[in-house]
Amino acid sequence: MLESMLLYLAAALTLVTSVMVAVTRNTVHSALWMVASCFLLAVVFLFLRLQFMAALQVIIYAGAVMMFIIFAIMMLNLRVNPGRIQLRSTKTAGLVLVLFLFPALLLLLGMGRGIAALQGQVSLRALEQFGEVPLLANVMFSDYLLPFELVSILLTVGVIGAVALAKKRKD
């Protein structure tokens, strides 16, 4: 009971901080809100017994990706007050989309009895160990071997792309 209450609290706080990311005008503040949001999401993962995911969330998102975003902010030279950008029509369109699409999606999901499919296939013991690293390692290095190796190629492509685009040509 207490656990699920804390879970909902963390989830709600994640939502609030995420909204703050979007509405704060100062880009650096917005980045800090995002750090908070990432940490809170890690807490949510912890309550869902995904310890490893929580650790990843902190190391990758709150650590590396955030640093990357700060670099981007510095590079683009985004001032505190970016002047007046007239986005009213886009704003209205966005608002309409959010107001209609989001409930529609929720409604569709509410209809879902699909989750029942998962039950019975997953044993309770597997669920207990779900977030533990050894189990993940077992799956990652056996069934998901090929995507795992492909990820290293994907990372390589990322590096090649960054260097090819950002590095000056030697003429």
Next chain:
Amino acid sequence: MSPEFILPAVNFQCILPQILLSLTALLVLLVDVFGLVKKANALALITLAGVVFATLTLFSGTGLQETAFSGMILVDGFSFFLNLTICLILILTILVSMNYQQFFPGINSGEYYSLLIFAAVGMSFMAAAGNLILLFVALELMSVSIYVLVGFHKDNLRSIEAALKYFLMGAFATSFLLLGFAFLYGATGTMDLLTMTEFIRSNPEVLSSGLFLSGVLLTLTGLGFKISMVPFHMWTPDVYEGAPTVITGFMATGVKAAAFAALVRIFMVPLGSLPIDWSMLLWVAAVLTMTVGNIIALVQDSIKRMLAYSGIAHAGYLLIGVVAGGELAQAGILYYLLVYAFMNIGAFGVLALLGKKETEYNTLQEFSGLGLKYPVLGLAMAVFMFSLAGIPPTGGFMGKLYIFSAAIKSGYVWLVVLGALNSVISIYYYLRVIVVMYFQESGAEDVAFPAPSPAITLGLGLAAAGIMILGVFPSYFWVLAQNSVFVPM
């Protein structure tokens, strides 16, 4: 108590072409960065040799019907046919690039060729994927490589703009796709396509669950973006126009082939039994995609932009096949993708050949008199245009015929009528190019054509020959395509 690790069965034989391609890409990268070769075309030739070798190894796996890597890879005719198509696309693109690099020396680098190959590796894994996770990683591999390739003209603002646009929208679309996969997993409890098919067959009630339907819609959005299906087509003209011309040809054909492979694997087989109103959704999308593409292409002055809209229209024709469903339609899609690879890379190859040093955005006027001045080049361009328009002796006609007849067999007569109408509209703007080429005095004298190199002669010759073979003697490839349909084991 740590769980026990069970050794998986590993069969490298079935991904040998992909392994060879990846090794070639890494090799080219290192050869370039260590400065081991000095000649201008050496990198391209190394790449070409590797790709051709990988293509040849492809044939060692024909006729197999099995899964490998715990169901990750489906070794079947479908994978074979699409891998063949993708390798052909890669070979043609490299041949065309070798000429293009005369104008844009920046293209002639290890990065360019290795990214090209890595994109193809992503595409071929997409075609062979039997698992949503692998499909996703492969799609990312393909997309990230192409985002970079689109922006490869670093000094050209339009190229940069195209790359940024494609990247931002692509990342957005990918997040939809990922959420869709998550919902599909939530509804069926599996990421494996064969198991999912099995599950849906034994629990048809899952088809009407909200979770499942949201998954289907979101997946369709993500893949629809990649094939530039209306209404997710907005990026196409700007990106196709801004990208280096050879890359435009590559992405128009390769990405489409890979994304349609995913559509067939996910939508036509496991979801083949969706209730009728869901295929109505695709019906509407197919009609809109054809019509929007064709109508806007009518008024384009820039040939590159016109071909971009024509790319949207062709996605519409292919969607007819997806709507029709069934094995005949699958074979039609495969055949069409092969023909489309030849004709589109050919058309963009001619454009790349005509590109000038400063700009590569040819207007229609610059084509005037081309057919008389350069008869062979003009003839090749005429073949590509006739085929894109779908006029009889060419492969484009046969491809459309197969898809349309499959749709009629499935009872979608109106869809075919609309498709045929659209083809008639498209004849206008394709033939306009030919008319300008042959019947208009060449006005501008400043369009200087370089002497065609052996590479581009070979590339355009292959493409034109491929179109004619597929048009005049379709039976061999049609039988191959029919034997290559994806049937769950």
Next chain:
Amino acid sequence: MLLEYIPILYLMLVAIGFGVITVILSSLIGPKKMTREKAASYECGLPSEGFQYFQTPIKFYVFALLFLIFDLECIFLYPWAVHYNQLGLFGFVEMLIFICILLVCYVYVWKKGALEWD
């Protein structure tokens, strides 16, 4: 399950408490004499000049991305290292392939001169 995280909670409480208490204590007990030096942004070092926001060169971007990529690589090493005893030779070879591909990437970056600050 939740009880396992109680020590972390204690740690957080102690850390927050320490910070809060020292700030409160120093403001209560400490003498308050304001001088010009104290009002400066930094008591030691160079006085800051120029506008706070300036455009950083894109060179940083390459470094940031390289850090990100190799950070991700380390993340993939983590489950392998934890479960190494069970994964055995098979896992070792797998990881070797993974690292070799990224090694090629590293060599490329090095030879390309992307690690140099020119």
